[in-house]
Amino acid sequence: MRTIHAAGAVRRTWEAEPVEGDAVVVTGTVVEAVGPLARLTERFPAARVRRWPGVLGPARLHEGPLPEAPSPRERVHALLKSGAVEVLGEHLDSPELRAAADRNDLVVLSGARPPAISESGRADLAAFDETGTCVATVCAGRLVFRRL
Known part of the structure; x- marks a missing residue:
């Protein structure tokens, strides 16, 4: 569509x-x-x-360790909520986290590059309101986060 x-x-x-x-x-x-x-x-x-x-x-590149959360899925979701869909591979420090990144179509990079x-x-893509809060994230054409 x-x-x-x-x-x-x-x-x-x-x-x-x-x-x-x-x-x-x-x-x-x-x-x-x-x-x-x-x-x-x-x-x-x-x-x-x-x-x-x-x-x-x-959409932004997340250059540091992924946010702490109870599960790999929730750690990836925290990135999407921030407007990031790119992550440095060095921060995917477990097979479960790598699998969650792959399932969500995150771009895994070996080094930083400007999106x-x-x-x-x-x-x-990512949209940010006047306060700098992410209101929407599009990853590989799919709306993966929307702030209501």
């Missing part, structure tokens, strides 16, 4: 200036297009539109 994710502004990288009125089109696991919301809804009239408060950007939204790239 094709989904347009829109927010008050979109950042292709967290260092880039926010672009007001932009949105991101996700089809399957891939970013299909980025641009003005009005143009994208005209180009893709059948797409579902999800609107998020604040700023939408690339970015790019057309034809994997659809990993």
